[in-house]
Amino acid sequence: MWVTFAPCLYIFTEYYFGKVNDWTVNGIHALSSVYMVLYPLAVHFAFPVFESRGGLRRGILLGATLNTLAGVVRWFGAVPSLSGYIVLVMGQTLAALGQVFMLAVPPQLAVVWFPDNEINLATALAVNANNIGIAIGCLWSPWAIHATTMLQDIPHLLYRQALMTVLVWLLVWAAFRRSPPARLHVVNATTLTPSQPYHYGLLFQSRNFMWMMVAYGVMFGAQCSIITLIDQLLLGPFAKEVTEDQVGKLSCAMLMAGLPGSILVARFLDQTKRYRPACLFLATLTSLSLLGLHLSIEYHCFTGVALSCVVFGLASYAIAPAIFQYAGELFYPIQEVVPTGYLFLVGNIVGASMVTLMGMSSNPAATFPMRLPLLHLILLMVIANVAMAMVRGPLLRSQAA
Structure with missing residues (x-):
């Protein structure tokens, strides 16, 4: 539902x-940015919804319910007018609230339901299920x-997306x-005081x-920026060679590439724990x-663009x-949903900022309108690499198992 409009x-x-x-283009971009x-x-x-016993099920059902309501409201907004757009924004807002209860769930779900040697694989499959949906x-x-039949299409x-949300619920x-099986590496939420698993400080x-x-x-922001602004990245430099339909297929390939990459990395991590x-x-x-990607666009090589996008999807997802x-x-014994939730929090803030700034700083008159924004994104990714290199410490959950 997030990526319905960008392609x-x-x-x-x-x-x-x-x-x-x-202004109107940014109005459509806002339908994606509201999530972030x-x-x-x-x-x-x-x-707190996830704190007590049964909280995982309760949180997931709440997220699915909000998503279903969002699908129905979005359908009501399928009217070609400003009022229709406003209703559509309301539906997107409900869907964005639903994702609050879903995005951080996969690591907690994997730890609760799967044995130690399958935790990373389960997490990878759950995270990439979302990416496959986006694809x-x-x-x-x-x-x-x-374009010629948009009033019906x-x-x-x-309407079909609304039906899909009902099926998902x-x-x-x-x-x-x-109920899930008991796992030795799961902290029992009913025996912990509030200051233990949810002492966010x-x-x-x-x-x-x-x-x-x-x-x-930065990495999540890069994902959001590339997938949201891919039309602006490619349709200018490759206006005569590429259509919106082809850009959509490339976006799909980029997202799908993350699944095999995630599975390979997950199997490696389940066996070695070399995070x-x-x-x-x-x-x-x-x-x-x-x-x-930048060099391929600069030198007008669409094969290089396609290859770079697939590698970007494989690695970043x-x-x-x-x-x-x-x-x-x-950070064990803090439950996985908490650090994951805060990582998504920062990712959404950075993602929304990057999408907005990159979109506003593009130069529509240029052959390569997104040249400067893409260079800035590469610089930020260098900073992200340095930050990732600074993370180190003992694997407390594995030591406690």
């Missing part, structure tokens, strides 16, 4: 505003919506009817966590892929589950 940016702009300019804006404001209030969205929108798309309800007193937030914040070198390697590969479980190891 068909200009079609949605015409549909709701009737004209394309910086609301998450930091609401995530702290979501943590499908990148492919679905250009396939379902065309857009309402049909939003039913699947979540069915999947969590039984302990995290912010840790230099490791500060460096980790810098590294993950630090794995995260450093993936952060470096992410930076190099962005440099390759594989590092997220690794960092989440690395945090769970370093």
Whole structure:
């Protein structure tokens, strides 16, 4: 639902505003940015939902319910007018609130439900399930919506997405009817005082966590920026060679590449627990892929663009589950949902800022409108690599098992 609009940016702009300019384009970008804006404001209030026994199931069901309501409201907003756009924003806002209860769940879910030698694989699959959904969205929108038939296509798309949210809610309800098995490496929330698992100040007193937030914040911001602004990145320099449909397929390939990369890294980590070198390697590969993307656009090589985007997807989406479980190891016995939630918090703040600043600092008159914003992104990724290298410490959860 987050990525519905970016692959068909200009079609949605015409549909709701009737004209394309910086303000109306940013209005459609706001439908994605609202996710990144609301998450930091609401995530702290979501943590108590997960505290008590049964909190994991309760939190996931709440997120799925909000997502279902969002799908219905978005469908009501499928009217080509400013009022329709306002209703659509309301639906996106509900969906953004729903993600507050979902994004940080995979590491906690893996620790609660899976044995020690499958925790990273379970985390990788759960995190990438979200990315696969985004990939499908990148492919679905250009396939379902065309400029000449947008008055029929857009309402049909939003209706089908609303039906999908209902199906997801039913699947979540069915999947969590039984209780998880007991695991030795899970902290029993019912035996801990509030100052133990949810003493958030302990995290912010840790230099490791500060460096980790810098590294993950920039990498998540890079993901948000590339996937949201990919039309602006490519349609200018490759206007005669590339269509919005092809850009959508490239976005899909970029997101799908993260799944095999995540599985390979997860199997390695389940066997070795070598989180630090794995995260450093993936952060470096992410930076190099962005440099390759810039050079490929500069020298007008679309093959290089496609290769760089796939490598970027493989590396940047594989590092997220690794960092989440690395945090769970370093900051045990704080439950995994807390550091993961705060990492997403920083990521959403940085992501929203980067998408906005990169979009506003583009030069539409230039052949390569996003040259300067992309160079700034590469510089930030170098800083993220340095921050990731500063993270080190004992794996407390493994030592306690």
